[in-house]
Amino acid sequence: MATLNVAGVTKRFGTTQVLHGIDLDVTDGEMIVIVGASGCGKSTLLRIVAGLETATTGSIRIEERDVTALEPAERDVAMVFQNYALYPHMTVFQNMAYGLKIRGRSPEDIRRRVAEAAGMLEIQHLLERRPRQLSGGQRQRVAMGRAIVRDPKLFLFDEPLSNLDAKLRVTMRAEIKRLQRRLGVTSLFVTHDQVEAMTLGDRLVVMHQGRAAQIATPMEIWSHPADTYVAGFIGSPSMNFLPGVMEAGAVRLETGLLLPVSAPLADGHKVTLGIRPEHLLIGNGGLTLAVELLEPLGGETVVHGKLDNGTTVVAKVPTGSVPGDTLGVILPLDKLHIFDAESGLRL
Amino acid sequence: MLEKRSLWPYLWLGIGVLIFAFPIYITVIGSTHDISTIGRGDVPLLPGGHGVENYSAAWAGGAGRFTTTPAAVMLVNSLLMAVLIAAGKIAISLTSAYAVVFFRFPFRMLAFWLIFITLMLPVEVRIIPTFQVMVNLDMTNSMAGLVVPLIASATATLLFRQFFLTIPPEYVEAAKIDGAGPMRFFKDVVLPLSVTNIAALFVILFIYGWNQYLWPLLIVNDRSLETIVVGLTKMIGTGDAQNEWNVIMATAVMALLPPVAVVVLMQRWFIKGLVETEK
Structure with a gap:
């Protein structure tokens, strides 16, 4: 010892x-x-x-x-x-x-x-x-x-x-x-x-x-x-990363979605938003995924999808909850991680 | 692997055995006849009745006409020489391969290549300088003179090096953490793992030593140090004298037995070793 x-x-x-x-x-x-x-x-x-x-x-x-x-x-x-x-x-x-x-x-x-x-x-x-x-x-x-x-x-x-x-x-x-x-x-x-x-x-x-x-x-x-x-x-499946830009104290994603996440950064600063697949919730008003692949694990299913701009997003949702070729997900603000796009460090 | 039983393999094997064994059979049979039978030029195929007297003559006194060394003495000399050469070669090549593989020191690879190059310089090539060195060291007419120049082996060093390279480096590390020093590791891990290789090499090197002819012929004049291979050829006279072929053949048969014994005994032992150890 x-x-x-x-x-x-x-x-x-x-x-x-x-x-x-x-x-x-x-x-x-x-x-x-x-x-x-x-x-x-x-x-x-x-x-x-x-x-x-x-x-x-x-x-x-x-x-x-x-x-x-x-x-x-x-x-x-x-x-x-x-x-x-x-x-x-x-x-x-x-x-x-x-x-x-x-x-x-x-x-x-x-x-x-x-x-x-x-x-x-x-x-x-x-x-x-x-x-x-x-x-x-x-x-x-x-x-x-x-x-x-x-x-x-x-x-x-x-x-x-x-x-x-x-x-x-x-x-x-x-x-x-x-x-x-x-x-x-x-x-x-x-x-x-x-x-x-x-x-x-x-x-x-x-x-x-x-x-x-x-x-x-x-x-x-x-x-x-x-x-x-x-x-x-750390984490499986891996965290999703979405590129974005600071805009009036919030983050504007490439898809156009504006997320009111506050970070002490000047407008135009590039950031990366991170969200774990298990934290994505099904619902409209967030992102729309074109479903590419489903991996059923039993009670849960891992959905591999793509956004309009080509970014791959993985979501872990209850099995049977994927309606069809597209899936709408919302991003809970308290589960978001903000990283500096350049250094990769947490903000 | 086993196909339908066919007679062909047996036939081929039988022919092979016959070709190899027949001369030896002739020798064994010849050694049981008296001098005149063979002297007449007969090649008997059935044993004669003079076996005991031929073998005891060879064992105790050599062929009567020429005063040669008794086979008993020559066998002891050969045995001693072959064992010393084989053991010496193994000891030296084991330690030098150990040094080359498990230690990092300056000019390590140079040392290895220098050893390797000596493969191109067998005794026959360097026999005059070697003889000169032995004379200067006053080692002629001695067992040391017979053995020492033949004792370094590049082949065996190379073989052990290749084998040591297959020993996982984790064994070395585990031993380091266990607190085993280099000699301890050599004794407790490397040596036991090398047993099968040592056994196999011993067989080859023993026969190499036993069959030495040119060097013993040159370095030893003292007949009490004569080896059986050299002694055997010295029994065959030149000129008018009639050779005592019966006694010579008896000596030849005795000269055959120790290498055969080594092969038979060691083979069992190293097959056992092959089955039992595994990395």
């Missing part, structure tokens, strides 16, 4: 700048999910915290101890890899015990800790098997077990669920969260899956092009996204 402080971490591979100064303070026992599209630098950040990469500049402190220059083993962290990285020639027991053995723990101590972790993960009956005799979910548990037995200051998860099938992923997700709560170990969890991020994290770090676009709780990110990238990345 420990705090983690990442301060001004940058990383450069040759001429490519991968991280542009990341600051992150994690409190004791917190679960932080780092989420972003591939290539945004999220794995690099995790590997720098683990000590597998060195930061070009900046520092890492674990429990107020500067570990920037330390080897991974000296940082007292445990990592769960995407492909689990279980040693194929060792049994499950040996895999879990290896880190303890190297640290010179006594055989009784090792046996006790492994048994305890195995009990927690319900893999006691697998201890004598080899990794190749295990299913994906079981391997995942063993990889977790290998991290737990060490009783580390920090858990690092590098997309540990992406090799599992959809159903198992949901189960393991819940299990990871339960375990993390129970053990109270400070954790960093890297994923590209926004559902995983929303459900697992106490706080999220949304990464975009080597920067932390927003660091906040899942609900804060969902309800107050810091910029258009975060707004479009």
Whole structure:
């Protein structure tokens, strides 16, 4: 159990700048999910915290101890890899015990800790098997077990669920969260899956092009996204974006609709209005969509449509409520997000 | 995979076996006849009654007419040489491949290519300078002189390098986080994973070592260090003297057995290894 402080971490591979100064303070026992599209630098950040990469500049402190220059083993962290990285020639027991053995723990101590972790993960009956005799979910548990037995200051998860099938992923997700709560170990969890991020994290770090676009709780990110990238990345289906111009203290959309949304901007300033598909209401007097595609999900249907000017709009409405080829939707003012069209930042 | 049962494969296999096995059969049969039978130019196809005396003559004293080294001594020499060459080659190439694959150091690729280039320089090509070096080091007429010049192997280094490249980098990272240093990782992870490759290479390298002819012929004059392959050819005299073909054939059969044993034993072992380990 420990705090983690990442301060001004940058990383450069040759001429490519991968991280542009990341600051992150994690409190004791917190679960932080780092989420972003591939290539945004999220794995690099995790590997720098683990000590597998060195930061070009900046520092890492674990429990107020500067570990920037330390080897991974000296940082007292445990990592769960995407492909689990279980040693194929060792049994499950040996895999879990290896880190303890190297640290010179006594055989009784090792046996006790492994048994305890195995009990927690319900893999006691697998201890004598080899990794190749295990299913994906079981391997995942063993990889977790290998991290737990060490009783580390920090858990690092590098997309540990992406090799599992959809159903198992949901189960393991819940299990990871339960375990993390129970053990109270400070954790960093890297994923590209926004559902995983929303459900697992106490706080999220949304990464975009080597920067932390927003660091906040899942609900804060969902309800107050810091910029258009975060707004479009979190939430499914993605938020709709409508270009508009400020006009007499309100926003004039390209379709001609004038929305009385106040923003302290001069007339003629270009903005982007954002609205989530689930917030669009059926009704006349707003926008008219030419329906292109319906995706029934059961109780709800996702409607893909186009405005006159060609902008694509997605709406999530109750199934059976789409009358025909066109659909009128209204935009509730309190659900609108206004972003600066140029910088993409929230206004 | 299995098609309708046909006799053709068996026929072809039978012909193949016959072509390969017949000379060996002649040798085995020849080693059980007395000197005069073969001396007359007969090629007997059925075993004779002098097997025990031929083999004991070869084992203990060599062919009577020429005072040669007993086969027992030569077999021990060959065995020692082949095992040392195979083990040495594996040890050196394992460690050098480990260094090239898992470490980042200046001139790493240069080192690798230098090793690679030696593929083009087998012993036969560099035999004069190698001999000179051995003489200067005063290593002629010794087991070390037999083994050391043959002990570095670019082929094995290359093979191990290719294998190490297939080991997922996550194992290295997991080991780093577990706190295993480079030697520990080598011993606990790389070596156990390489067992099947080591077994396969051992077979090939043992036979390579066993069959060495030119180098042992050159570096060793002391007959007590003679290897069986060299000794065997020395038994065949030139000139008027009649060769004791029966004893020579008995020696040849004995020279065949250790490599055959290695192939048979190790094959079982590495097939077992192939089945059991998996990444």
